[in-house]
Amino acid sequence: MAPKPKTIISPPKPPSSRPHLFKNRMGLGAYIAAPESYPASVVIYYNADFVVIHDKFPKATVHTLLLPRSPKHTLLHPFEALQDVEFLEKVKEEVGKLKVLVAAELQRRLGSFSRSDAAREAVLNGDAEPEEGQAKTAAEGQEKNDKGKEPQLPPGRDWMADLMCGVHAVPSMGNLHIHVLSRDMHSPAMKHRKHYNSFNTPFLVDVADFPLGEADPRRIPKDEGYMRRDLVCWRCGKNFGNRFKELKDHLDKEFEEWKRE
Structure with a gap:
């Protein structure tokens, strides 16, 4: 991935009323407050408005988090934060930039197999x-x-089409974060049904779908039962019911085929 900029941007000082940055669900606040204190293996890049990090427990080959630094939005539920049209446009623009980087990293890692x-x-x-x-x-x-000519490599795989992007209907962390990750679901950190269904049902809401309508069923994920849905392979559509171990073994095989497409 691209190294973070050398220019140091002074991090915003969190209000004294904000929970401790390193405790419990507020762990992402540490990266927002002081991204310059982390190595490039953790913080991919940052600027005045956003910090991008590698997910500590990736659920795919490449899994990143986009962390908005706006004090006005960082502690809001994503559905509320992304109703702000001006803020949403900034997020969508940054997501677009990050998707280019993630696609390039995916190509760097897997292009030789494809x-x-x-x-x-x-x-x-x-x-x-x-x-x-x-x-x-x-x-x-x-x-x-x-000489005014456009250099090009031979056309190859559209790695951008192999990405997912969105927020969870019930976030696991207190600070607003947007997932941008590869589609493969191939990772030792994907350990149980909740992990899989949180990325493979409407529980993951694409940033492109915002602002959500008031009647959008994704606003009430518990009623929709996304986490209780059958486990269905994202690639071939095979239904594994609640048999996560079988799905996990199947996904290993699907990954080998997918990366060779």
Whole structure:
């Protein structure tokens, strides 16, 4: 992933009435308050309005969290915070930037396995020459840019289509956070049914769906019973009922096929 900027941005000082940043559900507040104190392996980047971190317990190959730094919104329920149209637009813009980074990281990790990326990987590895109009190296790309031409690698897999993005209807942490992660659900940290269904039912609400209508059923997740739904493979649609161990074994196989698409 891209390294965090060297420019240090002074973190906002939390109000004295705010709960201790490092306790219980308020753990994300530490990253919001002082992102510069964490290494790039934890904090991916930050600016005056947002901090982006790697999820401490990732549920997929790449799993990031976007943390808004706005004191007005950080302790609100996401459904309430994202009703603010001006704030929502800022979040959507930052989510768009983060999705580009996550897709690039997913491609970096898995591109060598993907049939769709085979031609691109061959050029990157020096095993094939770029076609006309394509740049083989960064130097060549800069040279072509200087000549007004657009450098390109062979078209490959649309890794952006393999991403999910959203907020949970019942957040597990007190500070507002938006999940941006790969679709695969392949991780040792995905340990039980609740983990899986929280990302594979309408319990995860896409940021693009906001602002939500007043009658949107996702506003009352308990009534909808998302966590009690059958476990259904995100890729092939096979229903595993409540048999999480079988689903987990199945997802390992699906991951091997998915990364080779």
